[in-house]
Amino acid sequence: MTTMAATDSVRLCFLGNFSEAKKKNVSFHSSTNFAIMSNNRGRFLPLIASASSSSFHSVDMINGKKVNGIYLGESQVTATKLINIEAGADAAINGSLHGRFVENRFVYRQTFVIRSYEIGPDKTATMETLMNLLQETALNHVTSSGLAGNGFGATREMSIRKLIWVVTRIHIQVQRYSCWGDVVEIDTWVDAAGKNGMRRDWIIRNHHTQEIITRATSTWVIMNRETRRLSKIPEQVREEVAPFYVKRVAIPSEEIDNEKIDKLTDETAGRIRSGLAPRWSDMDANQHVNNVKYIGWILESVPINVLEEYNLTSMTLEYRRECRQSNLLESLTSSTSSVTGDSKNNSIHRKPEMQYTHLLRMQADKAEIVRARTEWHSKQKHILNN
Numbered sequence: 001m002t003t004m005a006a007t008d009s010v011r012l013c014f015l016g017n018f019s020e021a022k023k024k025n026v027s028f029h030s031s032t033n034f035a036i037m038s039n040n041r042g043r044f045l046p047l048i049a050s051a052s053s054s055s056f057h058s059v060d061m062i063n064g065k066k067v068n069g070i071y072l073g074e075s076q077v078t079a080t081k082l083i084n085i086e087a088g089a090d091a092a093i094n095g096s097l098h099g100r101f102v103e104n105r106f107v108y109r110q111t112f113v114i115r116s117y118e119i120g121p122d123k124t125a126t127m128e129t130l131m132n133l134l135q136e137t138a139l140n141h142v143t144s145s146g147l148a149g150n151g152f153g154a155t156r157e158m159s160i161r162k163l164i165w166v167v168t169r170i171h172i173q174v175q176r177y178s179c180w181g182d183v184v185e186i187d188t189w190v191d192a193a194g195k196n197g198m199r200r201d202w203i204i205r206n207h208h209t210q211e212i213i214t215r216a217t218s219t220w221v222i223m224n225r226e227t228r229r230l231s232k233i234p235e236q237v238r239e240e241v242a243p244f245y246v247k248r249v250a251i252p253s254e255e256i257d258n259e260k261i262d263k264l265t266d267e268t269a270g271r272i273r274s275g276l277a278p279r280w281s282d283m284d285a286n287q288h289v290n291n292v293k294y295i296g297w298i299l300e301s302v303p304i305n306v307l308e309e310y311n312l313t314s315m316t317l318e319y320r321r322e323c324r325q326s327n328l329l330e331s332l333t334s335s336t337s338s339v340t341g342d343s344k345n346n347s348i349h350r351k352p353e354m355q356y357t358h359l360l361r362m363q364a365d366k367a368e369i370v371r372a373r374t375e376w377h378s379k380q381k382h383i384l385n386n
Helices: 018-023 127-145 156-160 235-244 293-299 304-309 379-384
Strands: 010-014 027-030 035-038 044-051 057-062 065-071 097-102 107-113 163-174 183-193 197-206 212-224 271-276 310-319 329-338 354-362 368-378
Touching: 097 127, 107 127, 127 163, 127 183, 127 197, 127 293, 156 163, 156 235, 183 212, 183 235, 293 310, 293 329, 293 354, 293 368, 304 310, 368 379
Parallel strands: none
Antiparallel strands: 010 044, 027 035, 035 044, 057 065, 097 107, 107 183, 163 212, 163 310, 183 197, 197 212, 271 329, 310 368, 329 354, 354 368
């Protein structure tokens, strides 16, 4: 559609000199999600699209329960959309799209394109990429719900009480890794986990085929931002999030890795990698190392031939404590099983060909940071079976 967007709903900010743009015969294009401009050379240049306050409206009821908040809309523009492609090229989706609520606002859905800097040596998305996309979808879920306070993913009532969410355990199963340029669709939702926890689940689909390629589940608890101590969920916070709870699981309980992860020691570890140093860029907005960063350090002690010849198809992370930039870390890995039986089944539930136990700890006092378990399948066998 080539008509100018209505000025009462979208403000367009040209990144450059507007008078010069007119001289160069620049035309403007817009849609409900983003605005772009094109010049007479067939290239698309970026504009900033931002919604006016008139497009917001108060949220009084969510899933039949009364709440207070601001609904951002299902196609609300919240970020700059940058598109730079040749004329006539496929302009399907060239960036991450802002999400929307589905299924009566119980489920939040967001679409992403796998970028070139999100793939590994085998040209597919890495486990860190998947975890980052899950985290991004979760944060946007909170923001779009109208409950976000001034903390990183915290609700208003949590921000008032200086509370933040921290993940204690996450389990992810990968059926297939996406390639550069693939479009993925992520659904996320939440439910209670015991008296003082929250469970968050995700499903990742191939956007075009709708094949489910990844499933994940996690458990979260509340921590005081200043004392760094765990806290019970205040009733006011519970009342905020309860309207979004839905009784649904991404992974059936019998298929979730709930088994205890054994602690590794110098004696039981097969490989130890020392001297791992967090950088300033590894810190998140809550002033500790982002939980996704641990994955790269955990894999530092995995044999290189495993990284090259096998796909990481399942990962369970059990978080023990925080890590700061000043800490030096050690990564320990031990092989726990090797399966040589039939693995022709293309299901994520088939037995792994290799399994490892991991530990990330402080180098100085050996205090545990994360325990983990990983499962691996041969890349070559996966190709032959498909």
